[in-house]
Amino acid sequence: MYSQRWESLTQPVRQWWQPGSRPAADDDDAKQKTAVEQTTTNSGGEMAPPPTIQVPREVDNAVEEEEEATTPRAGPAIVQDGAAVPSFSLSAPGDEDKDEDEEGDGADEMPPPMFPSPFSSQRAGASADPSRTAPSGLRGLSVASPMAPPPRPSPASALQAARRPAHLPIPNRGPPLRCPTAAGSSSLAPPPSSMVKPSKPTRKVVLEPGHSPLDWARVTADPAGNRLRGDLPADAPYLLRVTPSQLKLMNGRKGRDAWTALGGMVYNISPYVPFHPGGKGELLRCAGKDGNKLFNDVHSWVNYDNMLSACRVGIMVEEHASTTSPMDEMD
Numbered sequence: 398m399y400s401q402r403w404e405s406l407t408q409p410v411r412q413w414w415q416p417g418s419r420p421a422a423d424d425d426d427a428k429q430k431t432a433v434e435q436t437t438t439n440s441g442g443e444m445a446p447p448p449t450i451q452v453p454r455e456v457d458n459a460v461e462e463e464e465e466a467t468t469p470r471a472g473p474a475i476v477q478d479g480a481a482v483p484s485f486s487l488s489a490p491g492d493e494d495k496d497e498d499e500e501g502d503g504a505d506e507m508p509p510p511m512f513p514s515p516f517s518s519q520r521a522g523a524s525a526d527p528s529r530t531a532p533s534g535l536r537g538l539s540v541a542s543p544m545a546p547p548p549r550p551s552p553a554s555a556l557q558a559a560r561r562p563a564h565l566p567i568p569n570r571g572p573p574l575r576c577p578t579a580a581g582s583s584s585l586a587p588p589p590s591s592m593v594k595p596s597k598p599t600r601k602v603v604l605e606p607g608h609s610p611l612d613w614a615r616v617t618a619d620p621a622g623n624r625l626r627g628d629l630p631a632d633a634p635y636l637l638r639v640t641p642s643q644l645k646l647m648n649g650r651k652g653r654d655a656w657t658a659l660g661g662m663v664y665n666i667s668p669y670v671p672f673h674p675g676g677k678g679e680l681l682r683c684a685g686k687d688g689n690k691l692f693n694d695v696h697s698w699v700n701y702d703n704m705l706s707a708c709r710v711g712i713m714v715e716e717h718a719s720t721t722s723p724m725d726e727m728d
């Protein structure tokens with residue numbers, strides 16, 4: 398195929414090169430041939446080798462495109478010796494009409510693409526409603542149905558929203574928690590140290606049956622009947638003035654009650670011993686002395702005054718401030 402094409406392309410040149418058989422050509426070709434003759438005969442009248450023939454660029458492209466038929470490229474149509482050389486075009490058949498339309502020739506106008514697709518549910522809904530059909534000027538087009546309204550809230554969710562106080566944030570609507578360690582973070586989230594609960598072993602003891610916190614609450618409901626103030630006489634003042642030396646005597650030994658001072662108040666802790674979750678030994682460590690440090694080191698969050706209100710016996714005073722010994726008052 399290549400050789401045949403080459404033959405057809407170079408045939409006029411080869412005919413011209415043979416003496417006496419020059420083909421008829423136009424004026425430009427004649428001038429070019431004359432220049433070539435002069436060039437070839439200037440050197441001593443002998444025949445010089447033929448000059449390099451410049452094949453037109455368009456012909457090269459056409460030949461290459463024929464050889465590389467797998468990847469066609471667009472190019473202009475070439476007319477050689479009056480014969481039309483087939484040209485390639487990447488445009489679809491419909492594009493030719495489009496080009497013609499752009500040039501103002503609307504004789505073969507193609508309809509615009511169908512949207513939505515002919516068999517979609519959107520088109521079915523639109524065609525069901527005659528008021529939504531497209532005007533006659535838009536051939537093949539239908540007005541797309543508008544977006545469906547949001548679903549109505551269910552009665553349960555509406556009730557839930559009504560119950561939520563207005564000042565509370567909507568759940569799961571807050572900003573995402575950011576890592577406090579990130580640079581430039583201003584999150585109000587607590588630091589990781591407060592979010593991770595330390596795995597500290599508990600020191601609670603197993604209380605005897607009938608000594609739960611609920612049982613203690615029932616006992617405190619009758620202070621006099623349960624003798625929560627110990628051996629104090631019934632006519633004793635509600636709060637005694639207790640000096641440190643007097644407190645030291647009430648250590649729970651030798652048949653005496655155990656007193657302790659917490660927050661300036663003196664409590665008889667003997668009735669509470671079997672109810673103490675931390676055990677008897679831990680509680681009696683503060684007997685006969687100020688127990689603030691021991692208490693707060695273990696459970697500063699415990700409201701001792703609320704738990705031991707029925708066990709109050711006095712208030713702490715300076716050593717010289719007390720006129721009478723609490724033991725004397727008890728006698």
Ligand code: HEM
Binds near residue numbers: 601675676695
């Ligand atoms: C004097 C008044 C006191 C009261 C009213 C009291 C009350 C309590 C209460 C309510 C708990 C349970 C806490 C919880 O559930 O987490 C508890 C636990 C405990 N208490 Fe006391 N306590 C007192 C004094 C003391 C003292 C003086 C000590 C030690 C010197 C002590 C040592 C403990 C210990 C070790 C626990 C167990 C903590 C745990 O591992 O959970 N308590 N106490």
